[in-house]
Amino acid sequence: MQLVFASNNKNKIKEIQQLIPQTIQILSLEDIGCFIDIPETADTIEGNAILKADYVTQNYGYPCFADDSGLEIDALNGEPGVYSARYAGSHRSDNDNIDRVLQKLQHETNRKANFKTVICLNQDGKQYLFTGIVNGTILKEKIGDQGFGYDPIFKAEGFSETFAQLSLEKKAEISHRGIAVRQLIEFLSSK
Ligand code: IMP
Numbered sequence: 790m791q792l793v794f795a796s797n798n799k800n801k802i803k804e805i806q807q808l809i810p811q812t813i814q815i816l817s818l819e820d821i822g823c824f825i826d827i828p829e830t831a832d833t834i835e836g837n838a839i840l841k842a843d844y845v846t847q848n849y850g851y852p853c854f855a856d857d858s859g860l861e862i863d864a865l866n867g868e869p870g871v872y873s874a875r876y877a878g879s880h881r882s883d884n885d886n887i888d889r890v891l892q893k894l895q896h897e898t899n900r901k902a903n904f905k906t907v908i909c910l911n912q913d914g915k916q917y918l919f920t921g922i923v924n925g926t927i928l929k930e931k932i933g934d935q936g937f938g939y940d941p942i943f944k945a946e947g948f949s950e951t952f953a954q955l956s957l958e959k960k961a962e963i964s965h966r967g968i969a970v971r972q973l974i975e976f977l978s979s980k
Contacts, residue, residue: 790812790813790814790852791813791814791816791851791852792813792814792815792816792851792852792853792854792912792977793815793816793817793818793820793821793845793849793851793852793853793854794815794816794817794853794854794855795818795827795841795842795844795845795853795854795855796817796818796855796856797817797818797819799817802815802817805970805974808970808974809974809977809978810977810978813977816851818845821845821849821851822849823845823848823849827840827841827844827845828840829841829857829871831871832871833870833871834857834858834859834870834871834905834906834907835857835907835909835918835920836871837857837871838855838856838857838907838908838909838918839855839909839916839918840855841855841857841909842854842855842909842910842911842916843909843911845911846911852910852911852912852913853910853911854908854909854910854911854973855908855909856906856907856908856909856966856969857871857906857907858873858904858905858906858907858965858966859871859872859873859874859904859905860873860890860902860903860904860938860939860943861902861903861904861905862890862894862901862902862927863899863901863902864894864897864899864900864901865890865893865894868893869886869889869890873886873938873939874886874938876889876890877889883937883938883939886938886939887931887939887941887942890927890939890942891927891929891930891942894927894929900926900927900928901924901925901926902924902925902926902927902943903922903923903924903925903965904922904923904925904939904943904964904965905920905921905922905965906920906921906964906965906966906968906969906970907919907920907969908920908969908970908972908973910973910976917976919969919972919973919976920969920972921964921965921966921967921968921969921970921971921972922965922968923945923946923963923964923965923968924945924946925943925944925945925946925948926943926944926946927942927943928942928943928944928951930942931951931953932950932951932953932954933950933951933952933953933954933955934953935952935953935954935955935956935957935960936952936953936955936960939952940952940953940960941953945963948963952964
């Protein structure tokens with residue numbers, strides 16, 4: 790069976806292809822001739838995952854899954870959430886986004902936050918959602934230089950290191966993305 794992953798991130802695609810049953814061939818957006826940036830206009834993380842998967846299924850007729858992730862901070866009512874990638878503006882860097890978060894939390898004692906990934910799978914006329922959440926806290930300064938995004942200021946519950954201090958393998962074991970991907974793989978393997 791062929792299954793589209795609504796992404797052009799070659800690393801993500803390779804990683805998933807290695808984990809799923811051999812009978813499923815993962816195709817990228819490029820593989821199916823889709824060269825546009827699917828607009829992510831929903832106002833929730835779930836909404837954007839659904840929007841991307843539906844775009845492919847409706848326009849190309851393939852079974853498809855899509856993912857969307859973000860950082861949700863309790864004291865900011867769930868911000869940056871769906872706007873995580875562009876919190877400081879659409880052409881700003883990870884560092885700018887982190888600075889905006891730290892500035893907004895400057896006088897805040899409630900530092901609770903979570904990372905969330907939602908994967909939407911469209912298969913056989915049905916839609917399935919898989920959600921991965923990791924709870925933690927936002928530090929007052931950046932620590933560590935691995936990873937990406939908000940990793941240097943996020944410490945998962947029960948850990949003394951930030952996400953930016955963990956190896957790729959360790960992060961995948963506990964991260965929101967790792968949790969959601971394992972749910973997807975378990976589902977696909979059980980069919
Ligand atoms: P995406 O949907 O996986 O592209 O994630 C959207 C944005 O959320 C990223 O650009 C990051 O700013 C943030 N984000 C998602 N996952 C992570 C993570 O594992 N570490 C740090 N930041 C993340």
